[in-house]
Amino acid sequence: MKTYYMPNRYPIQFLGGIFSKMLNDAFAIEVNNLTKIYDKVSVVNDLTINIKKGEIFGFLGPNGAGKTTTIKSILGLIYKDSGTIKINGKDISTDEKKIKEKIGYLPERVAFYDNLTALQNLYFYAEMKNIPKGQCVKLLIDMGLKEHAHKKVGKFSHGMRQRLGMARAMIGNPSLLILDEPTGGLDPHGVKLIREKMKELNKKGATIFVSSHILSEIQAVADQVGIINKGKIVAQNSVNKLSDHLRIKPKLILELEKIPKEIINSLRSMKGIEKMDIKGNTLEIICNPEKRAKVIVAIEKAGINVINIKTKEPDLEEVFMRYTEGQ
Amino acid sequence: MKNNIFTVAKKEIMDNVRNKWILAVTILIIALTLLSSFAGSYWKSFEGTVSGMMATVTFFISIIGLMLGYGSIVGEVERGSMSSLITHPITRLEILLGKLIGNGIVLTFSILIGFGIGGIIVGFNVDDVNVLSFIVFIAASILIGLIFLSLSMLFSSLFKRRSMSMGLSIITWIFSLIIYPLIIGSILFATNADQFQEASRQNINSFIIPDWFYAADMANPTSAYSNLVSINVLDIDIYPSFVNNGSLLLILFLWLAIPLIFSYILFRKRDI
Numbered sequence: 001m002k003t004y005y006m007p008n009r010y011p012i013q014f015l016g017g018i019f020s021k022m023l024n025d026a027f028a029i030e031v032n033n034l035t036k037i038y039d040k041v042s043v044v045n046d047l048t049i050n051i052k053k054g055e056i057f058g059f060l061g062p063n064g065a066g067k068t069t070t071i072k073s074i075l076g077l078i079y080k081d082s083g084t085i086k087i088n089g090k091d092i093s094t095d096e097k098k099i100k101e102k103i104g105y106l107p108e109r110v111a112f113y114d115n116l117t118a119l120q121n122l123y124f125y126a127e128m129k130n131i132p133k134g135q136c137v138k139l140l141i142d143m144g145l146k147e148h149a150h151k152k153v154g155k156f157s158h159g160m161r162q163r164l165g166m167a168r169a170m171i172g173n174p175s176l177l178i179l180d181e182p183t184g185g186l187d188p189h190g191v192k193l194i195r196e197k198m199k200e201l202n203k204k205g206a207t208i209f210v211s212s213h214i215l216s217e218i219q220a221v222a223d224q225v226g227i228i229n230k231g232k233i234v235a236q237n238s239v240n241k242l243s244d245h246l247r248i249k250p251k252l253i254l255e256l257e258k259i260p261k262e263i264i265n266s267l268r269s270m271k272g273i274e275k276m277d278i279k280g281n282t283l284e285i286i287c288n289p290e291k292r293a294k295v296i297v298a299i300e301k302a303g304i305n306v307i308n309i310k311t312k313e314p315d316l317e318e319v320f321m322r323y324t325e326g327q
Numbered sequence: 328m329k330n331n332i333f334t335v336a337k338k339e340i341m342d343n344v345r346n347k348w349i350l351a352v353t354i355l356i357i358a359l360t361l362l363s364s365f366a367g368s369y370w371k372s373f374e375g376t377v378s379g380m381m382a383t384v385t386f387f388i389s390i391i392g393l394m395l396g397y398g399s400i401v402g403e404v405e406r407g408s409m410s411s412l413i414t415h416p417i418t419r420l421e422i423l424l425g426k427l428i429g430n431g432i433v434l435t436f437s438i439l440i441g442f443g444i445g446g447i448i449v450g451f452n453v454d455d456v457n458v459l460s461f462i463v464f465i466a467a468s469i470l471i472g473l474i475f476l477s478l479s480m481l482f483s484s485l486f487k488r489r490s491m492s493m494g495l496s497i498i499t500w501i502f503s504l505i506i507y508p509l510i511i512g513s514i515l516f517a518t519n520a521d522q523f524q525e526a527s528r529q530n531i532n533s534f535i536i537p538d539w540f541y542a543a544d545m546a547n548p549t550s551a552y553s554n555l556v557s558i559n560v561l562d563i564d565i566y567p568s569f570v571n572n573g574s575l576l577l578i579l580f581l582w583l584a585i586p587l588i589f590s591y592i593l594f595r596k597r598d599i
Contacts, residue, residue, distance in 0.1 A: 075414050078598035097416040105414040111407030113338065115345045127334045128415040168411065 027089065028053045028176050028207035029074060034083035036069050043069045045231040047083070051209055051224070056202050058222030058239065059211040066231040067211040068108050071180050074209075075105060087176065101129055104169035108180040108211075110161045114154030118145060118164055121153055122171065129172040139167040144193065159190050166194055170201065177201060179210045183217060195221055216313055249274070252285045252292050255308035256299065259283065263302050267295065281307075331417040335425025336432065343395060343433045352391050353437035359383040360445030364452070373455050374561045377464055380445060381556055385504060385549050388472040391437060393496040395430040396479030400594060401489050409599050419595050427480065427587065434472045438465065460560040467559075471552040474582045475500075481586035484593040503549050511543045538567050548582040551575050 029051040036044040044066040051057045061067050072078045074085055076092045085092065087099050112121045122136035140149050143163040148156070156164065162185070169177055179198070183191040198221050202208050212218050218225055219239055226236040235242060259281060267273060267285070273295070275286040285295060299306060343349055363379025400423075403409040412422060442465050450456055478499060482492040515536065516523060526534045544550045555575045557563040 072410070072599070075410075077410050077413055079596060096418060100414060100416045103414060105411065107407065107410045109407040109410075111411070113342055113408060114406075115342050116338075120341070124334065124338050125411070125415060128331045128417055130416075 026052060028087065029057075029209060030084075030086040030089075031070070031074065032084045034070065034073055034085065035081045036066075036073055036078065037081045038069075042081075043231055044073070047228070047231065047233055049226050049233055049236060051207060053207050054202070054205060055224050056198060056208045056210065056222045058218030058225040059209060059228065060215065060218045060225055061211075061213060061228035063213050065213075065228045067213075067228055068180055069231075070228070071178055071209075071211060075103070075178065101172070102175045104171065104174035104177040106165045106169040106177075106179040106182050108184070110165035112153040112156075112161065112164065112168075114152065117150050117152055118156070119149045121164070122168060125168050126171050131172040135171065136167075139170055140164075142170075142197070143167045158185050159187055162186050163190060163193070166197060170197070173201075173204070173206075175206055177206055177208045177210075179208065181211055181213070183212070249286050249288070251312040252283075252287065252295065253308075253310040253312055254283045254285070254296070254299070254306055255310075256281055256283060257305045257307060260302075260304070263299060263304060266298060266302070270294070270298065330421065331415070332421045332425045332428065335412075335417070335422055336429035339399075339426055339429025340432055343430065348394055349391060349433065349437065352387055352394065353441060356383060356387050356391075356437065356441035357444055359387065360441050361448065364445040364448040373449070373453050373457060373460075376449050376453060377461075377556070377560050380442070380464075381553060383441075384468045384471065385553065388434075388438060388468055389475040389500055389504070389549065391434055392472040392475030393479040393500060395434060396476045397483055397492045397496040398489050399426045399430060399480055400483040400590075401486050401492050402483070404487075404597075404599055405489050413599060420591060423480070423484075423587075423591055423594055427476070430476055430480075431473055434476060435469050438469055438472060442468070457560075464556055464560045467552055467555050470579055470583070471548060474548050474579060477583050477586040477590070481590040481593075484590040484597065503547055507547050508544070508550070511540060515540050538569075541567050541570050545570055545575060545578060548579060551578045551582075555579070 027050050029049070031047060031049050034044055034047045035042055047066070047070060049057075049059075049070075059067055059070070069078065073080045074087070074092075076096070087103070090099060092099055112118075113124070116124070118140060119136060122139065123133055126133055126136050137149070140146055143166055145160060145163055145167065148160060153161065153164065162182070166179075166182065169179065177198075182194050182198075186194065198208050198210065208221075210218070210221060222239050224237070225239050225242055227234050227242075259278060264276075264278065267276060267283075270291070272291040273285060273287045275284075277284040287295065296306060296309070360380050360383055363383065364376055366376070366379055400409075403412065413419065417425075446461055446465075449461075479492070479496045482495045482499075486492045486495070519534070519537070522534050545554055554566065554570055555572065558566065558570075558572065558575075
């Protein structure tokens, strides 16, 4: 004899459960209408950003745009004037300690207890997160600070502090890393190391929120990008889409002996050239990198000598200008 | 959930044991207690020795308390380490309590070393040592040290700059030890000029001190401390009835608790 347990409802409930769980779990950070006022000036103004779990989110903006203020509000370091902030679906004030257990933070200005050694510092933070001390040694080795483990942090250089800061942020394998200008003032080797760590941790499932004022920095690591200017989000998109939309491509700058009209016309008719400016004897061309050679060949064929060739990465100012132009 | 008060307390101790200024003042306390215990041995008097040591306490233990506390919050904020500390699994109340306990232990330790060494010498040289009284004396000295620690922690939570917190700590010290006693003393002399002139003409040492003076005096924590020691350790009995152990301990307790409460209120809402 068969027993009948309403088989139709069960899968629906089950799916519904998963669906609501997905909704709840979808975002690592949700910031809605955040406003922070310092001395009657709003540093962050009605800002909304959502960061999905598992992504590397680049938070891009010039110095003084409100990046650090937003980050500090998310972490509960400063008090917002209005708006809501949720981490993993929860308000940080509801279960402060539990939420903080899973966060790693690298502040813009990395500081430690200068009287204590690198290892003593890490032990202190590990003890607070209830993490065995063994991980601290491993993290020091990972960040290339093995030889300096027993040196007082007061004697550390800026680059060493930054690396130690990254080690501190990684204690306890946090599911959310918030890194405020992590490569600021670092040597190329250190930059590479920190970028690798970001990608490695992200592969293991960590959500990474990284701020920078350098466009190429964000392009190098992030999947998603939010651009902040004067306390407001001006764009939020995937890095690829934003690059397309903003035509964020390096500029080809050619210094020619002369620029006759014919060559301009023939270049204009070439496919793949998006923008061309003429400044005296200099041509500034935005095109796909693979078109560069064709452009130069075309110019040489016309019998014009190329005096100098340069490429220029677009800077943030340009990105803002293009973005507002596009609107 | 794990409590991180003691993790912070331990860190404060490790950090401050390396603080050369604290070490210097502790050595100064040891030297001065040795001096007063040698002098006391010369007098062979327990009370004389404790009176000498009490002057050391009011001067230098208050300084240690202020030195440990004035930078405890604002120092970490200025240096930048506070932002990392707060993002770890700890509440601001726990940070404040951890710092209070850690610095309190450093303070207690330097008092115990200073007075322990002094106490041994007193024990060797003075006949009428009252051990219980000496313990009461040490406990009261720790209490006054903690009061100045709590006051300086309030300044540390209040100010945006370490130098401001240090400035107000110094002013507090001068005010409590010099200016306030000077003010109430001057008022006492001004309002009782006839009585003092008469007493000095007749060359007598006793005059009637009005109750308001005792009340104003005991409101000052350093005076409340010395009154407490005078009553319990030195057996001095010149006080009106409202100056008693209960009222003095209440005043000292309020001086300890109220700054801490305000310190928490300020620190809780502080932007780091």
